[in-house]
Amino acid sequence: MDTGLTGGPHTRFLRGLELSGGGVAVHVGDQALSYPRLHELALLWGGALAEAGARTVGVLAGKGVTAYAGILAGLYAGATIVPLRPDFPAARTGQMVEAAGVDAIVADARGLALLPEVLGGRQVTVLAPDCGDQPSVVRPRASQALAAPVSTPASDTAYVLFTSGSTGRPKGVRIGHAAVDHYFGLLDARYDFTPDDVFSQTFDLNFDCAMFDLFCAWGAGAPAVVLPGGAYRNLPRFAAERGLTVWFSTPSAIDLVRRTGGLTPGALPGLRWSFFAGEALTVRDTADWRAAAGSSIVENLYGPTELTVTVSGYRWDDVETPRVAVNGVVPIGAVHAGHDHVLLGAGDVPDPDEGELCIAGPQMTPGYLDPADEQGRFLDRDGKRFYRTGDRCRRLGDAGLAYLGRLDSQVQVLGWRIELTEVEHALRDCGVQDAVALGVAGEAGTELFVFYTGGERPVLEMVRALRAVLPEGVIPRHYRHVDEFPLNSNRKIDRKTLAARAAELLAPAPVG
Missing domain, CATH: 2.30.38.10 (Luciferase; Domain 3)
Incomplete structure (x- = not known):
């Protein structure tokens, strides 16, 4: 009989708990958190959330124990999860909290410090387990701990992720438990992950691809290893030290590894699987990655947030793919x-x-x-x-x-899906008369280039103003003042002319 219930993504963790033999669930820096310990924390914190009646749990924490246990605890409590980042502007995070109807927040120390500005007087339950005793913070008690995770209706929302919105505010996307179950069921049938695998965890937790990182690893009883920024300076050494076998990142990471000398032939021999998503993947980049990771099967994954992480995939072939690729881009x-x-x-x-x-x-x-x-x-x-x-x-x-x-005004920059109209809106709010934002091909991939009118302003001043309202990854790198915008025959701003001008300005200077 169909009960209308779903296991939810947390049941993948429960499966991993059985398969792992007590092994590591997540590795953050020098700290290794085992499956049994993470399960224990999730039951404890989940009990406190359930006791408070939490239905929508924001996780305001950087990659660490609080974030991973907080995500799992919210799911164990039967709540909807909203991943939030402490390095985002507080005003933007506040918009997300309000839009999602967040009624509880799990925070680390940095997130806790931001809460007064984020909440703006709104009352929510706050769990900050590692931040000591504070009057406004609920402390999980052993007597509240869940005996088992709460069963969740298949129709419920598992998590909410925010994408760039054309109105100048973030746009909340609801992803249901049933969609997640379907997605991971397909992945289970396609891939042969085991407890002996070791997954990279490269994506920020508010990025939908992080769900692949975590719940593929946890569904297999394998560890997810968080990559610190310094790992890219010598990825072959880091991969060997941690024993990475499954890699997943945006294609931009390939060029970063290349520029640090990490794509020499045979440099990444331990990888069995390599996945890329979030941007167009080029044949050149993939061929270089394959040379370094010769034992790895490479797949290009595609999917907007609205379609649950990824909704198509293409498996690279050293001979066939360069032949069928269009414009040098992997299908x-x-x-x-x-x-x-x-x-x-x-x-x-x-x-x-x-x-x-x-x-x-x-x-x-x-x-x-x-x-x-x-x-x-x-x-x-x-x-x-x-x-x-x-x-x-x-x-x-x-x-x-x-x-x-x-087809529209969205571009992908370093895996960020950016609505150009949002950037333009933010620039106008920051004092320029008008602005046109463009995604232009540069040496490091697509880069944001802005033309603006009104008084000419120092670039640092504009960047400083934008940082108050936009995430770092959405802030343009290039700015050009113009007296007026060119117009096409329909008397609309001629974006093609501006894009050509931006490409000309970004082109490398001729040698000699």
Whole structure:
């Protein structure tokens, strides 16, 4: 009989607890947290959250014990998780807390210090287990500990992640337990992960790909190893010391490892699997990675947040892939089983060969926190609801789909999905008369370039102002003052001309 209940992502941890033999669940710096210890903490903290009646738990903590135990504790308590970052502007985090209806927060020391500014007088339950006794903080008690995780309805929201929004505020995406269960069920069938594997944990916890890092590792009873920034200075040594066998990152990491001398032939012999997502993956980068990780199967994964981490995948072939790649970009492959997809051309007419990729199926979000954000993002067709990815794709036969680029104003920079209109909105709020933000190809991949009008201002002054409202990864690197913007024949700002000018300014100076 269908009870309407789902195990939820935390059941993957419970499976790993059985498989791990008491091994390490997460490795942060010199600290190794075992499966039994993390389970114990999650039951203890989850009990305190359940006792407080928490339904939506924000986890305001950097990568550490508090963050990982906090995520698991919220899931054990049957609550929706909202990962939050202490290094984001407090005002932006406050918007997320309010939009998601967060009624409890698990915080580390840095997160706790931010709470007065983040909450702005709102009352929530606060757990800060490592921050000593404070009057406003709930202390977990052994008598409250859960005996077992709470069963969760399949229709409930497992977590909420925020993406860049065109109105100048973050846009909350709801991901359901049923979508997560479907996703990881497909991954279990596709990959042969075991307790002997060791996973990299490269993604920030508010990035949907971090769910792959954690719940693939935990579903296999394997450890997830957090990569400190310094690891990239000598990735081969770090990978060997930690015994990494499964790698997952944005493609930008490849160039970073290359520039630090880590992609020499055979430099990463221990990797069995290598996954990349979040940006276009080039043939050149993949070939270099394969030379260093010759024993590794490489896959290019694709998927907007709205489709639960990744919704298609392509497995690299040393001979075939360079032949079928379009514009030097590795294909994104076949859409996951159980999903329908269509390519829409002009006027939303289906095109058999090329168009905007729209996907329907069990991994799709039930919607945004604010229904107003759904305008133009979904399409009802043939009795199904499709998500409009905004990505232009081409069919490649057996290779699945090729990614050709964005149709709208979103760009990918270092794995961040950035709405250019949000950056422009923030710049205008910071005092420029008007602004145009562009994603332009630079030496390190796509870079944000801004043209602005009004009085010319020092770049450091603009960057300082933007840091108060935007995450670091969304702040443009390049600024150019112009007296006025060029206009096209329709009397609209000519973005193509500006993009060409930006590319010219970023081009390397001729040698000699």
